[in-house]
Structure formats: structure tokens, C-alpha cells
């Protein structure tokens with residue numbers, strides 16, 4: 221179980237200054253970016269929870285705080301009751317995290333990448349290898365198991381990185397935009413794998429993932445948290461969110477709940493919200 225309670229995070233970003241490229245010594249202003257202002261997420265075990273928001277809403281920053289990459293300025297995060305801020309090592313051991321950068325070792329095969337990570341998690345080599353075989357079956361990656369990661373396609377890299385994140389059989393699985401760059405078949409395979417992992421047969425895992433793709437949330441998530449401009453603005457199941465918004469289409473409900481001041485206004489940044497397609501995809 222993952223509990224994220226009222227977290228916030230701001231960054232100080234440097235602007236290029238007015239002269240930018242041309243004035244070498246132009247003064248550089250500093251700009252405070254409120255990446256996350258107030259996000260709360262309760263993700264239960266045996267349940268897939270989706271963080272749904274437009275580009276720049278604060279999803280990745282929230283998941284990075286969950287993964288202990290940096291501390292929130294305020295708020296609290298616990299994983300199975302362990303506070304990430306003070307019991308980081310124990311909390312991290314209970315999570316399998318698939319971030320936006322997959323960072324595989326190109327000279328190692330998929331199997332070796334998985335085993336290496338298992339060893340880092342304190343597993344015996346035989347145990348990690350047995351797990352690599354099991355995960356290769358689950359994620360349909362037998363054909364690439366003994367190929368070097370160098371030259372892997374986006375989908376092959378994602379599967380290997382996911383297997384690596386799951387090698388120690390964590391109770392909690394955290395995925396940042398996992399279907400980014402995947403084709404339809406790979407997306408379906410991933411969906412099936414996640415459904416299995418959250419079922420009793422798959423260990424009733426707590427799964428939390430971020431996305432800007434509504435279709436994905438509608439198909440996969442029992443629980444959805446809408447994130448808009450650094451805040452969690454609504455949560456519930458898809459039918460509950462539809463009812464809350466008084467809409468019959470999830471797209472309309474999302475816009476109404478995420479941008480309440482301008483539910484149907486032309487300046488609502490619908491372009492930055494994927495309505496069923498993939499970010500960056502045609």
C-alpha cells in the first residue's frame with residue numbers, strides 16, 4: 221500500500237536571460253517552478269491506481285519523490301507503512317520502480333541485466349536467474365532474454381527494465397508512463413501483465429502508474445487520481461469520476477474536473493492531453 225499525503229515540491233530553474241545566446245554576460249534570472257503543490261494519492265494493494273494528468277501536471281515529480289530521488293518540501297509518503305523520508309532503504313526494497321529512463325547496461329543481455337539487478341537487491345544468482353525466466357514468460361520476452369540490450373527496440377528495453385524492476389518480487393510497483401513508445405501489441409501485453417500482478421494469483425500487488433492517456437486509465441485502473449497543475453483535484457473509479465463530473469464521456473469529465481474554471485473553454489489545453497493516443501505519437 222502506498223500513501224502520498226499532501227506532498228509539494230518546487231525547483232529553482234535558471235532562465236537563459238534576456239540576451240540568451242547573444243549576450244554572454246546577460247544576467248540570469250532565477251524562476252521558482254511549483255512542480256507539485258499539493259498531491260495526495262492512496263494506492264491500495266490488489267488495485268491499479270492511475271495518476272492521470274496533462275503534460276507538466278506534476279506526475280513524474282510525484283513518482284520521483286515516491287522513489288526517494290528527492291525529498292518533498294512538505295507532506296509525507298509511506299510504503300507499506302514505512303516512511304520514505306526516514307526509512308528510505310526499507311521502503312525502496314518494497315518497491316519495483318520503472319522510471320522514464322530505462323538505463324540498461326547495453327553490453328549485458330536482458331537476462332544479465334535482470335540478474336545483476338537481483339544481485340544488487342541481495343538475491344542469489346540462481347534465484348535471480350529463476351526469476352528472470354519466470355518474468356520472461358510473464359512479459360513475453362523469451363526471444364530477447366539472451367540478446368545484448370544494445371540495439372533493443374523501445375518496447376524491448378521497456379520489458380527488460382520492467383523485468384529488472386520486478387526481479388525481487390516487490391509488493392509495490394511504480395511505473396512512470398509505462399506505455400510510452402510501445403505499439404498496440406506491446407501495450408496489450410503490458411496491460412495483461414499488470415492485471416495479472418494485481419490479481420491474487422499474481423501476488424495482489426499495489427500498482428501505481430502515471431499516464432496522460434485516458435483510454436489506458438479507463439481500461440486498467442480501479443482507482444484514478446486526476447492531477448492538474450501540481451494538485452490532485454479528484455479521485456475515484458472511472459464511474460465515480462463520471463458521476464462526480466455529471467458527464468457520460470471520460471474525456472469530458474477529465475476536462476471539467478481538471479480545469480473547473482473553464483470546462484469547455486477554448487483555451488483549455490486539450491492539446492496537451494492525450495485522448496486515447498500516445499504522447500508524441502501521431
Ligand SMILES: Nc1ncnc2c1ncn2[C@@H]1O[C@H](COP(=O)(O)OP(=O)(O)OP(=O)(O)O)[C@@H](O)[C@H]1O
Nearest residue numbers: 231233253255273274275276277278279280281282
Ligand atoms: N528539475 C526540475 N527543474 C525545474 N523544473 C522542473 C524540474 N522537474 C520538473 N520540473 C517542472 O515541474 C513541472 C512538472 O513536471 P513533471 O515532469 O512532474 O510533470 P508530468 O506530469 O510528469 O509531465 P509529462 O506528462 O509531460 O511528463 C513542469 O513544469 C516541469 O517543467
